[in-house]
Amino acid sequence: MDKKQEKCPYVERCGACNLGKVPYEETLVEKKKWVEECIGKHCKVIHDVAGMYYPYHYRNKVHAVFGRQKDKVISGTYAEGTHTIIPIEDCQIEDAQASAIIKTVTELINSFKLWVYNEDTGRGLMRHILIRKGMSTKQIMVVLVTAAPEFPHKNNFVDALRKRHPEITTIVQNINSQQTTMVLGDRNKPLYGPGYIEDVLCGLRFRISPNSFYQINSAQTQVLYKKAIAAAALTGKETVIDAYCGIGTIGMAMAFKAGKVLGIELNKDAVKDARANAKRNQIQNIHFVAADATDYMIEMAEEGKTVDVVVMDPPRSGSTEEFIMATADINPSRVVYISCNPETLGRDLGWFKREGYQAKEAWPVDLFCHTNHCECVVLLEKR
Numbered sequence: 381m382d383k384k385q386e387k388c389p390y391v392e393r394c395g396a397c398n399l400g401k402v403p404y405e406e407t408l409v410e411k412k413k414w415v416e417e418c419i420g421k422h423c424k425v426i427h428d429v430a431g432m433y434y435p436y437h438y439r440n441k442v443h444a445v446f447g448r449q450k451d452k453v454i455s456g457t458y459a460e461g462t463h464t465i466i467p468i469e470d471c472q473i474e475d476a477q478a479s480a481i482i483k484t485v486t487e488l489i490n491s492f493k494l495w496v497y498n499e500d501t502g503r504g505l506m507r508h509i510l511i512r513k514g515m516s517t518k519q520i521m522v523v524l525v526t527a528a529p530e531f532p533h534k535n536n537f538v539d540a541l542r543k544r545h546p547e548i549t550t551i552v553q554n555i556n557s558q559q560t561t562m563v564l565g566d567r568n569k570p571l572y573g574p575g576y577i578e579d580v581l582c583g584l585r586f587r588i589s590p591n592s593f594y595q596i597n598s599a600q601t602q603v604l605y606k607k608a609i610a611a612a613a614l615t616g617k618e619t620v621i622d623a624y625c626g627i628g629t630i631g632m633a634m635a636f637k638a639g640k641v642l643g644i645e646l647n648k649d650a651v652k653d654a655r656a657n658a659k660r661n662q663i664q665n666i667h668f669v670a671a672d673a674t675d676y677m678i679e680m681a682e683e684g685k686t687v688d689v690v691v692m693d694p695p696r697s698g699s700t701e702e703f704i705m706a707t708a709d710i711n712p713s714r715v716v717y718i719s720c721n722p723e724t725l726g727r728d729l730g731w732f733k734r735e736g737y738q739a740k741e742a743w744p745v746d747l748f749c750h751t752n753h754c755e756c757v758v759l760l761e762k763r
């Protein structure tokens with residue numbers, strides 16, 4: 381593959397990444413510095429950021445918003461900090477097949493004369509498009525987000541889209557009637573195919589529904605999970621908690637090295653996927669609960685339960701002080717913290733230190749190449 385530095389014509393207006401402005405290798409050095417600033421006082425050993433060989437077109441999840449420009453429907457991304465849509469056709473970090481499908485859907489909305497949603501008036505139908513691709517299986521899901529359940533010419537629209545893109549394996553209508561910045565609503569109606577895709581990660585097969593979380597860079601996720609599995613140092617007997625587990629990917633990748641695993645996840649759709657995934661992969665020593673991770677850990681602590689290892693992977697806002705206090709009561713000898721935000725990670729490592737857990741080593745992994753995000757695995761041990 382060509383390793384030359386790609387250029388992006390939208391970089392100044394889009395704001396989602398700094399591609400072409402800073403050489404890739406330099407971004408890795410900058411990210412390491414940032415991680416050091418955020419967690420350096422809690423963790424002495426911070427490794428170099430594990431970068432990607434070809435850091436382009438890695439995003440397996442691609443989103444665009446629909447809008448109007450004169451009398452034409454356009455799709456693209458909001459310019460940073462505004463609600464002005466920049467029509468983007470060939471984003472260098474998004475999957476190229478997904479970009480092509482978005483272009484076709486936009487053309488079809490024009491030719492079917494469908495009404496585009498207007499954020500100010502709350503009127504109109506077509507709001508967003510979300511594409512997810514299983515990078516291993518090549519399965520592709522198209523989610524059409526509409527403001528109302530009615531979808532004029534639905535069958536013809538789906539037929540026309542499938543004709544132009546036979547690679548699509550499922551099409552879902554998601555209904556989001558709320559005036560919100562959230563892309564997806566709660567209701568999904570499969571218009572074609574099973575309503576989910578599958579992907580293979582760490583040798584396991586995972587089902588992914590429209591609303592479930594799935595890491596957006598599949599290749600680097602495997603690098604990340606390998607670090608996390610090594611840090612957990614399982615011998616086959618341990619009881620493990622996989623907190624904030626999503627569709628169960630990390631817990632399942634660890635289950636064959638553990639005694640038993642319990643996944644905790646707030647999103648009910650993700651828990652449904654996780655249970656189906658355990659069955660699909662014939663993993664019997666993993667169970668899932670749909671609960672708030674903090675509430676559930678407090679409950680376990682109050683019941684006097686203990687575990688050997690806690691793996692946690694909270695959203696950008698990080699975990700909570702109460703979760704960390706309850707974790708200390710549950711008394712694991714190791715905690716493996718996977719973070720997508722060094723700032724909240726630094727705060728949480730401070731709470732862990734107070735509770736008797738020392739951060740030993742950190743491995744940053746570049747999942748969000750060319751953007752100002754950084755993923756990180758940290759091993760903590762009970763002092």
Ligand code: SAH
Binds near residue numbers: 595624625644645674
């Ligand atoms: N470990 C998974 C998911 C990580 S993303 C993976 O690697 O794919 C963070 C997950 O935390 C999301 O699935 C989100 O739904 C979940 N989450 C957010 N807040 C939560 C809470 N308070 N309790 C439990 N899960 C939560």
